[in-house]
Amino acid sequence: MTTTGFAAVDRLLDLDDRVSPEDRAWEQKAVRLTADLIRPHIEDDFEAAHFRAEILPAFAEAGLLGMHLNAPGCAGAGPISYGLVCAAIEAGDSGWRTFVSVQGSLAMTAIDRFGSEHQRQTLLPEMAAGRMLGCFALTEPAGGSDPGAMTTTAVRDGDEWVLNGAKRWIGLATIADIAIVWARTDDGVRGFVVPTDTQGFTATPITQKHAMRASIQCEIDLVDVRLPTDAVLERSRGLSAPLSCLNEARFGISWGVMGIARECLAIGIDYALERQSFGSALAGKQLVQARLAEMMVGYQNGMLTALHIADRKAAGVLQPAQISIAKLNNVRTAIAIAQSTRELLAGDGVTGLHPVMRHMANLEAVRTYEGTDDIHALTIGRALTGVSAF
Known part of the structure; x- marks a missing residue:
């Protein structure tokens, strides 16, 4: 290319x-x-x-x-x-x-x-320095988008904490040195630094994925995991703590998917210039130019949204609903651009000759994690109306 x-x-x-x-x-x-x-x-x-x-x-x-x-x-x-x-x-x-x-x-x-x-x-x-890897264990098998339904518990036993529960879709857990595990305590939800070699901690890779195949996501089982008193993240109190971390990840997603959008749009332009059809380059066909123009408009809108939330973040005034707007819009935009590029590439679009189909599969996972479309829509709706519909 x-x-x-x-x-x-x-x-x-x-x-x-x-x-x-x-x-x-x-x-x-x-x-x-x-x-x-x-x-x-x-x-x-x-x-x-x-x-x-x-x-x-x-x-x-x-x-x-x-x-x-x-x-x-x-x-x-x-x-x-x-x-x-x-x-x-x-x-x-x-x-x-x-x-x-x-x-x-x-x-x-x-x-x-x-x-x-x-x-x-x-x-x-x-x-x-990369000498220690971490993972972030919040999502649970039955919880999904509802972290308030958390069933993992941490109970004081003398000078120790004892953790029991299960987590799912936890990136890097099988290779991590420490896990940041969120658990329900008598004082509300709190975070714990859990060395992954602690007895009772088990991480199992999730297999047969059709997206994110070149990365690691896992299930975690916690059975009477004993930790010292100082394993707790002492300033963590309530769900607002892990949710604020999720917003950091959503910020990165809102920018990251624009990398896919740019990549797919560029592939589409190159292909249209090189591919000959009915005696001339695809780039000279009106429908192809209209397709590329729509993709460019979507990409620009997404990038300007990403820049806006970056400016708000730098100023210290970025609102959670603004991050939800960016995550919802930019992931949808990237999916639409990848899909349009796949159509333009025709049969070659589903092969490994181009990364487009792989990006499409990955984007379906990105669309789901760190908040589904519905969750972000409800966050935006709450900000607009002042009424929670969760």
């Missing part, structure tokens, strides 16, 4: 005055990492349902793990920098952006916001 399509998209969007040199430098780190380590193997990895764990240190070496946190060992990069990194990685594969998100936006953010100073100082530098 040539780079004509990417150049055309970027020229028409013209974001140079909205993106700083520092932002671009971060983006280029992620672009190079994705080109060198993800793209050459991703089709085979997706087919084989293989997670290429040996490349994890490269993410740490590039400074991408927890890069947006102003915390020990972390770079403290701005929201646009982090967003562009998410987009560059997700253009390679959603599973790898999910890895960055689980480590940085979920596990590390939980420790940074709600952990003790000792936890922050000892755990975060190790996680930023």
Whole structure:
């Protein structure tokens, strides 16, 4: 594939005055990492349902793990920098952006916001350096979009906490060193740092997935898991704590899926210029140009939405409903652009010659996690009306 399509998209969007040199430098780190380590193997990895764990240190070496946190060992990069990194990685594969998100936006953010100073100082530098991997265990088998129905419990027993319960769809759990487990206590929902080698902690990979095949999602069983008193995230109280971490992940998703949208649109442009049909290039057909124009309009709307929430985040005034708007809109937009590109590519669109069908499959999972369409619609509706319909 040539780079004509990417150049055309970027020229028409013209974001140079909205993106700083520092932002671009971060983006280029992620672009190079994705080109060198993800793209050459991703089709085979997706087919084989293989997670290429040996490349994890490269993410740490590039400074991408927890890069947006102003915390020990972390770079403290701005929201646009982090967003562009998410987009560059997700253009390679959603599973790898999910890895960055689980480590940085979920596990590390939980420790940074709600952990003790000792936890922050000892755990975060190790996680930023990739020497320690984390996972974020909130979702339960019967809970899904309703974390308020949580049944996992943590009970005090002398100088220990005892955890029992189950979690599902937990990224990285089989390779993580620690799990941030959310459990119901007498004081409400609280988070716990659980070493994954603790007796009673079992993580099992979920198999036979038709999306996110090159990444790891798991079930977790917690049976009389005993932890010391200081394992609790001391500043965590109530569901607002884990939900605030989810909003960090949703921010990254809103940017990441725009990487897929740009990738698919560029593929469509290149294909239309190269493919001959009825004696001339597809790019000269009115219906094809109309299709590409619609895709470009969707991509621009999504990118401008992503930039807006990044500005709000940098100013410290980003509202949860604004994140829901971005996640709902941008994932839908990316799905529509990927689907339109698949149609343009015809039969080749369902093969590994192009990444489009793989992106479509992954986007169906992205659409579901960190809040389904319905959940975000209800969040937006509540913000508009002041009435909760949950």
